[in-house]
Amino acid sequence: MVRFILSFFGGIFSLLVTGLIFGMLILGGVFWAYGRDLPSHEQLAQYAPKTISRVYSGEGRLIDEFAQERRIFVPGEEIPDLVKQAFVSAEDKNFYHHHGFDPRGMAAAAFQAVASRGENLRGASTIPQQVTKNLLLSSDRTVERKVKELILATRLEQSLSKDQILELYLNEIFLGQNSYGVAAAAQTYFNKTLAELSPHEAATLASMPQAPGRYHPVRAKETLTNRRNYVLREMWQNGYIDEATYRSEADEPLRSVQNGDFPAFAEKLPPRDYFTDEIRRQLSEEFGQDEFFGGGLTIRATVEPHMQSVAAKALQEALEDYDRGRGIWHxxxxxxxxxxxxxxxxxxxxxxxxxxxxxxxxxxxxxxxxxxxxxxxxxxxxxxxxxxxxxxxxxxxxxxxxxxxxxxxxxxxxxxxxxxxxxxxxxxxxxxxxxxxxxxxxxxxxQVPEIEGGFMAMDVNTGRVIAMQGGFSYQSSVFNRATQAMRQPGSSFKPFVYAAALDNGYTPATIVVDEEIAINTPDGMWRPKNSSNRTYGPTPLRTGIEQSRNLMTIRVAQDIGMDTVAKYAERFGVYDDGQMKPFLANSLGAQETTLFKMVAAYAMFANGGERVEPTLVDRVQDRRGRTIYRHDQRDCVGCAQNALPVGTAPEIDSNRERVMDAITAYQITSMMEGVVKRGSGKGVNLPVPIAGKTGTTNDAKDVWFIGFSSNIVAGCYLGYDTPRTLGSNAYGGTLCVPVFNAFMREAIKEYGGSAFKVPEGGYFRKIDRFTGARLPDSATGDNVISEFFREGSDFNTGMDYIDGGFEPKIMPGVDGLPLTLKSLPKSGAGTQGSKTVTTSTGQKKVIPRKTDFGTLSSGGLY
The missing domain is CATH 2.40.50.140 (Nucleic acid-binding proteins)
Structure with missing residues (x-):
């Protein structure tokens, strides 16, 4: 009998052992099968979660932030113990004791859920399991995913410490309201840092992972309060807080930003504007959308907040004044x-x-x-x-x-x-x-005006954009008219034509005929006119730009060639390489460009002809503080030395490309000073020397003014988004100059200004600005101007005379269409190799083969 009993129980034991072995083999096979193709858990050691990219002003003030997932990464050692304890109590009571998964915790969670009839719910997954699920796996509710989760959690425990795992978890977890990680959530719900959280607030955050959408602090206030108090009780039972703290914290009302108990963090930020949005546009293109919105970049902007406010106000007032002047309600x-x-x-x-x-x-x-x-x-x-x-x-x-x-x-x-x-x-x-x-x-x-416009100001030496306003209101229209709007620059383009001429043999005193021009085109006869509808006869080059003479500009452009003009405009960045069409109408600013490009190009006149690249960003650093972009590429010669000789200072080598001759830059600047003093920009009223140029397109569809001091260049344009006339009284000098004045009055207080630097290699001579005649050094009067000439150019040398237009000829690119010239004879009489013309005043003038000081150049004909 005994033998039978022993045999019976021995058989049962053998079956149990055999079943256990087979069960272990099957379980091992399952884990082996699912564990072969799992993602590498080791990549979590180098994991870099998506974090907020932040934009700071020059003085270090936070002015904007961008994120797909609003996360502020905080190293584990900087996360307060109170926050760690709250999440461990809520999500993984045995976190510091298990090895990736917690059978005891799973059983206890199941028992509590049943015993409390669903009132006390605790997640069954451990924190390592949640990390692997969130970062390496999907959220599918399947047995296969659960098995993989257990395998990876175990492996994760072998490769990372508990603190490293908790750091990953607390920075990655989604806590509702587009907040990822505990630091962003503390800011979103309480407008506090982690160190400022009280126990009941830490417990509130720890309540969120289970169901962020369900635990809304306003719509589900009672449900969230109950969950919070459960977490506080767990913290007490786990020994993290005492009973008195638990009871006092549980009695606290649930307060949040969403319920109006705290001011929102976003209220401390200025409203997003055209400047920071343009940074987003440019850096997203430079670094990619993912890196910009998730790379945790620290961006130091060039904007000067005070000057940005001044620019916005100046443009808004000009737009509103024009709109109210129309007297139409919309x-x-x-x-x-x-x-x-x-x-x-x-x-x-x-x-x-x-x-x-x-x-x-x-x-x-x-x-x-x-x-x-x-x-x-x-x-x-x-x-x-x-x-x-x-x-x-x-x-x-x-x-x-x-x-x-x-x-x-x-x-x-x-x-x-x-x-x-x-x-x-x-x-x-x-x-x-x-x-x-x-x-x-x-x-x-x-009312928000129907007319729109743009404004931009930058440092002429560094290219730092200090203010940019792309319209009346960013919230009304995010379209940035300073950088995105393609507009006709009109006469504000003329300085590039005159600069090309000065580099090709002209002087400011060269005489150009200001008389009517006509040309047959496939669309009919085109007769460009001056804005006054008058002609003025032989006129010095300077007056052509001061008074914005269209006919003189066309003649100059034809004489030097539109290909040359196009190369100059492209060299200055007004148009991309190869994009400017060599049509004479484009010498009057008919081809569209942006205010951003025009202001940057004018800066090169102001700084003596050196290339300057406009930038909205001084520096960009990655999440680890490494500089990945720096605008200022100048070299500091001697800065690496431990000490410099007494009386010496470091030398800054700009290494900038020269885009035009320094003498030409000064000459064109001097001529544009005349625009401000005597010409179309004479409404400028500032305490420092200013040069600039107005622009008004056909039918006044766009009006411009771009001007500069020795330090700052600023530009403005106004016009409807769908171009239409602004009216017969709209000019750059009447609508844009007041915007420039309002801004520059404040800019000069901060940046100053001085006389424009006179380059070496030239000399001054007094001339009559009406006739171009040389005057004695003692001459004075309204007609006298001291003109700057290049060394080697005297009053007996000049450029070759281009004899186009005085005889019928075929214009390049116009098949068989004759060029006709009004008010001028077809051929001249006089000295051999010269032409005789009749001016608008009835005088006879002789144009020699070589143009001398005070003589005429026909220029080009359109």
Whole structure:
């Protein structure tokens, strides 16, 4: 009997052992099969999570940030123990004791879930399992994924320390509200750093991983509070906090940014503007979208915040002044349905949801019309409390404008606000104050102008862009008209034609005929004219640019050749290489370019003819602090020495390419000073020497002014996005010069300015600026100007005379079409090898083969 019992139990034991062995073999086979093709866990040691790229101003102030996943990476040793303890208690109680997975924890979690009927839920996956799932695997709910997760978690424990695993987890985990990692979440929910979190706030963050979408601090406040208190109890039971702390922290109300208890971190940032968005556009192209939005870049911008504000205000005022001067109302942004106006809470909520209302214009506030009474309109204003009398737009505030009727025509001038707005209309308003004491006068209607424009200013020596405004309001339109809008520069292009001429034998005193020109084209006879519709006869080159003479510019361009003009424009970066078309009309600025390129090109006049590359960024560093881009490539000669000889300083070698002769740069700068003093830019009124050029295109569709001091160049253009005339009284000198003045008055306070540097290799001579005649050194008067000439060019030498146009000829590129010249004879009489012409005043002039000082050059004919 005993033998039978022993045999029976021995057989059972053998079966159990055999089954166990086979079970282990099968389990081992399963793990071997699933473990063969798993991703390498070792790559987690070099894992670099996507982190926020941040933009700082020159003084180190954070001005913008960009991210696909809003994450702030924090090294493990800098994460407070309180935060680590909260997450370990919530997600993996035995984290410091298991080896990747926790059978005890799984069983305990299952038991608690059953015993509490689902009230106390704890994740069954360990922190290493969650790391491998988040970083190496998918989130599929399958047995296969779970097996792979267990295998990788075990391997991860063998290659990384507990602290390294926890660092990965706390920086990677998604915690809702587009916040990845504990540092970003602390900022998002509490506007605090990790070190500033209290236990109940750390427990709130630790509650999120289980269901970030479900635990919303406003919509699911009670559910999140219960989960938070569960985490606090776990922290107490695990010995991380005492009972008194647990009970006091559990009694704390759930406060958050989303519930309005703390100011949002984003409120500390200035609103995104054209400058930082252009940085995004340029660096995304340079480094790639993934690196820019996820590389944790630290970007030092060139922007000067004060000057950026000045630029924005100057451009906005010019655009608004022009728009209000038209007297047409188009200021209704949206209309809120009547049923959403029944209570203050309703209309405030509806107004907040109107995202098309620009909130980045200083002093402007969105408002909704609540009632119209006797010509006055009662308004509800965003962020402004109601008072007993309400807020009103008085009738007189609307009497400047005419409404546009349903058929598109304009109605009569408004007599009251009710002629412009109706109940439910969302409009922009601002406070009107008394100029003398700043006291409140009334609320006044505003509207985003239909006309747009751009402004840009940069350092002429370094290329650092200190201000850029791409339109009236970034929130109204993100299209950057300083860098993206292709516009005709008009007469602001002429300096490049004259610079090419000065480098090809002309002097500022060379005489060019200012008379009518006509040419047959496939589209008919084209007769370019000066803006005054007059001609002025033989005129010095300087006057051609000061008075912006179209006919002289065309003759000069034809004489030196449009290929030469095109090469100059491309050398200065106005157009990309090979992109400028060699048509004479382009000498008048007919081919489109951007304000960004034009301002950068003018900087090369200002700095003496050296290439300068415009930049919005001084430096870019990667997440480890290594510099991966630096704009300033100058060499500091001697800076590596431990000590320099007494009385010496380091030498800065710019190594910049010269794009034009320094004498030519000074001559063209001097001529553009004349534009400001006597010509189309004479509205400039600043305390330092200024040079510049206006531009007004055909039918005044675009108006420009680009000017510079010895240190700063700035440019502006105004025009409709879909080009149409600005009116007969619109000129660069009337619309853009005031913007330039307003900005440069502030810029000069910071950057100063001096007389433009006179280069070596030239000399001054006094001439008559009307006739080009040489004058004695003692001459004075309005007609006298001291002109700068190149050494070796005296009054008996000049450039070869180009005899084009005085005889019928075929224009290059125009098949068989004759060139005709008005007011000039076909052939001259006089000395051999010369031509005689009749000027507009009836005088006879002889043009010799070689143009001398005070003589005529026909220039090119169009």
């Amino acid at each position: 200021g209704v942004i949206e209309t809120i349905p009547a049923e959403k106006l029944s209570s203050e809470a309703d209309w405030r909520g509806a107004l907040y949801d109107v995202k098309t209302a620009p909130r980045d214009i200083p002093g402007w506030i969105p408002a909704v019309v609540l009632a119209v009474d006797g010509g006055n309109a009662r308004i509800g204003i965003e962020g402004i409390e109601e008072d007993s009398d309400g807020h009103w737009i008085p009738a007189k505030d609307a009497q400047w404008a005419r409404p546009r009727l349903e058929d598109g025509s304009l109605g009569p001038k408004a007599q009251g606000a009710g002629d412009l707005v109706k109940v439910g209309d969302v409009v922009m308003v601002r406070v009107m104050t008394n100029d003398s004491d700043g006291s409140f006068l009334r609320w006044t209607l505003r």
